[in-house]
Amino acid sequence: LLDISWFTESMRAGHPVQILDRHQLQEQLVNKPEVVVFSVPSYACQRRTTLENQNTTLTDALSLLAENAELSNEDGRGVAFRRAAAVLKVLPSAVQSMSQLTGLPCLGEHSLRVIKDILENGASNEVESTKKSEKYKALKVLTGIFGVGAKTAARWIREGIHNLCQLRESGHTLNRAQQAGLEHYDDINQSVTKTEAEVIQEMVEKAVASVLPGAQVVLTGGFRRGKMSGHDVDFLITHPEEGREVGLMPKVVSWLEAQDFLLYQKTTRNSYLESKEGPGRPPSNMDRFERCLSIFKLHSVENQAAVQDVTKRVEGEQRSDEQTRPWRAVRVDLVVSPFSQFAFALLGWTGSKLFERELRRWAGYEKAMCLSSHALYDNKQRKYLRASSEEDIFAHLGLEYIPPSERNA
């Protein structure tokens, strides 16, 4: 009954494959021809997850619970919901009944309960009550401020601060990032379009070419995965001659500042050093690159049109400064990587966050290797494995290559 080449090809491609014995097949064909039992490999990095998703109601619900868990500093629960949502994202059709999910990985009791609620009642009580809860709403508003994480937000909520007004009135001293975040709150919480990302790419390319000719700029993050919008714009910068990239970031930042393109920036220096004994514990992460967290001032044709539109619409009304000025604030992350680490940095900064987490989990648990955005270390051979492309890294890890557009787990 099985064409073995089709089977192995599908498994390798991460496509759902169902294995049924003769009786099951008979039952499916005769009794319930419409029911398909799905099957999916367990690590997200073994699967091809495009932006197309046949189960958005279910994945939106699980993603909201994941977000709520993350905002509540319950990372374990957050990951569990993210993994469950990611499994549903790769199913080839909408889930009709719970029996179709039998044997699927990463669907824990709690996630299954939420799915069951939605399939049976059209909505999950837990999701609906979370959405309405004061705590969730306050966490969303406060962490919407650039520079405010879940811990700070939780502390403020304990003090009775639930919104921006209360925060302003509280007299809390905000750091420079948070001040900028509060000042540009509406802009930063409006998603960045692909067109805006492209305009910013031109600005960054111009800056980089002016201070270091020959340096390369790559758009990473969600936009590299094909998303049409995002919460920020991520760039990776390198130079093919190792060492030329040293000291690049301050020069790029000065150039951008001289053009009045920056509303805020904070640069951290590269602190990554490869140790002979292998990466320390916990594994070194991406934060060690020379990195600039910034807020760009973006003027664009699109913005001008939007501004005129708003001006017409609210003629005579009080208009906020953010609605009327000819630019908007956009969050931009710049990262500089030495050329020898570029493939690892590119893989690490393309995401999605869950895909990255799963790659590292696969490396550790299945291959006894340690993967970071700087390097791949083989614990058995006790050596670093070099790579000049993302394809090399997937090959070292024994994984089929997954292109960026299929890393949307």
Ligand code: DCT
């Ligand atoms: N990243 C990661 N782990 C983190 C944070 C980031 O692996 N904790 C990687 C994956 C994506 C990349 O960095 C950029 O991060 P974001 O901008 O937060 O993600 P994104 O996918 O670009 O999302 P968005 O489109 O909303 O910007």
Ligand code: MG
């Ligand atoms: Mg991003």
